[in-house]
Amino acid sequence: MSIYREWGFSDNPFQTNVLPPSELGRSLLVGRENEWFRLRKKLENPPRLPTIEGLNGVGKSSLVNVASFDCYEAFLRDPEKPMLLPCRKLFQLNPQVDLEVFVSDVYHEVVQTLIEQASYIEGGHIEVDPAKEKLDRWLNSPLYHTFNAGGAGASFGYGTIANLSDGFSRSGFIRAARGWLEEIFPTPQEGAVVCVIDNLELLQTSEKAREQLEALRDELLSVHGLRWVLCGALGIVLGVAASPRLEGVLEPPIEVGGVESERVTEVFNSRIETFRESEHFYIPIMPNDFQRLYRILFYNLRSLLGHIDSYCQWVAEASEQPPISEDEKARWFEEWLREACQSAYESANSQLKPRAWEVFEDAIAIDGSFSPSDYEDFRFNSVAAFRPHVRDLEAAGLVVSTQDEGDKRRKTIQVTPKGWLVQEGMRRA
Ligand SMILES: Nc1ncnc2c1ncn2[C@@H]1O[C@H](COP(=O)(O)OP(=O)(O)OP(=O)(O)O)[C@@H](O)[C@H]1O
Ligand SMILES: [Mg+2]
Numbered sequence: 001m002s003i004y005r006e007w008g009f010s011d012n013p014f015q016t017n018v019l020p021p022s023e024l025g026r027s028l029l030v031g032r033e034n035e036w037f038r039l040r041k042k043l044e045n046p047p048r049l050p051t052i053e054g055l056n057g058v059g060k061s062s063l064v065n066v067a068s069f070d071c072y073e074a075f076l077r078d079p080e081k082p083m084l085l086p087c088r089k090l091f092q093l094n095p096q097v098d099l100e101v102f103v104s105d106v107y108h109e110v111v112q113t114l115i116e117q118a119s120y121i122e123g124g125h126i127e128v129d130p131a132k133e134k135l136d137r138w139l140n141s142p143l144y145h146t147f148n149a150g151g152a153g154a155s156f157g158y159g160t161i162a163n164l165s166d167g168f169s170r171s172g173f174i175r176a177a178r179g180w181l182e183e184i185f186p187t188p189q190e191g192a193v194v195c196v197i198d199n200l201e202l203l204q205t206s207e208k209a210r211e212q213l214e215a216l217r218d219e220l221l222s223v224h225g226l227r228w229v230l231c232g233a234l235g236i237v238l239g240v241a242a243s244p245r246l247e248g249v250l251e252p253p254i255e256v257g258g259v260e261s262e263r264v265t266e267v268f269n270s271r272i273e274t275f276r277e278s279e280h281f282y283i284p285i286m287p288n289d290f291q292r293l294y295r296i297l298f299y300n301l302r303s304l305l306g307h308i309d310s311y312c313q314w315v316a317e318a319s320e321q322p323p324i325s326e327d328e329k330a331r332w333f334e335e336w337l338r339e340a341c342q343s344a345y346e347s348a349n350s351q352l353k354p355r356a357w358e359v360f361e362d363a364i365a366i367d368g369s370f371s372p373s374d375y376e377d378f379r380f381n382s383v384a385a386f387r388p389h390v391r392d393l394e395a396a397g398l399v400v401s402t403q404d405e406g407d408k409r410r411k412t413i414q415v416t417p418k419g420w421l422v423q424e425g426m427r428r429a
Contacts, residue, residue: 003316008281013271014309019062021069021086030266031259039067046188051230051237054256057302068194079132083191088113090198107177143180181225192227200232206239214245258299284315289333303417345425356392368415
């Protein structure tokens, strides 16, 4: 049995998945009032595409999921509102992706989303008035029944899309899907399926991102019935938006920062509340230590949750009686944290030369984000002299970088959560 079940939870409260577009996602989303409001306004005001930027693991994808779910809920309560419904999958691009396959995949997921939600409504899980025009166009469409009969896959040979060599089935499916979208959403004001291209930084350079997005512009980004949101690392949207073909297509980015550290105990509490099965549950950590680790990890929620999960495993695996009183819990956590920081520090120490350490310390002093062109701030004469040390830090896992020679403004290098643990280890040594 999983440790969390033994401790009285229905599931792991520290799971690091993206918050889903559902009630669950909404109940776990903390803070974000401002970003949530701005994103909703942008979603409801086509045609320019909302964009989101932020550091790794701060909660970009979760914000989009919950905000688009809220739009959907608002529509179900009041069908006069635009019918925006979240696509069941978040999409990602990478430099190797076959764009044709990508496009098919999108339409497949969009159709599945419309079918799943329609069956959910028909199953009586949600109370709506199906006579309302938009719902009627969707739920009573002959295409819905065509897609649904035997599954969207069978009727169009779509189930085998991954190895589909027959271009006709693919394009036939896409045409039908587009037709259905046009039928359900005759104008952009009526709504759309909200689709996300997540983690744009996976495309490595702004140039590559620009190229792929330009290629997708007519086939996906500006088609009827799809409302795209682009998400990625800090600065990427600016780089992409520089394209003349995307000029005027993108909204300026909503910048998502870390959930304020004063509120991160709410993240802890809402997870405990959501996943505990009764009053009787056990957890070996106190909210203030959760918050402390959040600060050490420099506001990376994903990394925080992952580390807390490791701590819980560590407690469960200890042969001694787990800590019960608040004092004991604090002591155990401190012990675990000391070991974690120390081993991170020692492993980095065995790999890094003194000059790379200096770069690391300077990077910490400026909050961990910088770009190659900042070499003078690090007391180098050229990018070429600076770069090998950054590479050493990267090899040791203390920073991550994406290349973006085309855009000098972008802070393409960042200290990782492991780097922040090392910094804590260094401070304590
Ligand atoms: N506002 C929030 N309140 C509570 N938990 C959150 C919030 N935002 C994100 N999380 C949790 O933090 C973790 C990271 O969130 P998410 O995946 O959305 O971040 P991200 O910025 O998209 O990360 P990445 O850059 O890696 O794609 C997830 O476990 C998610 O459940
Ligand atoms: Mg994400």
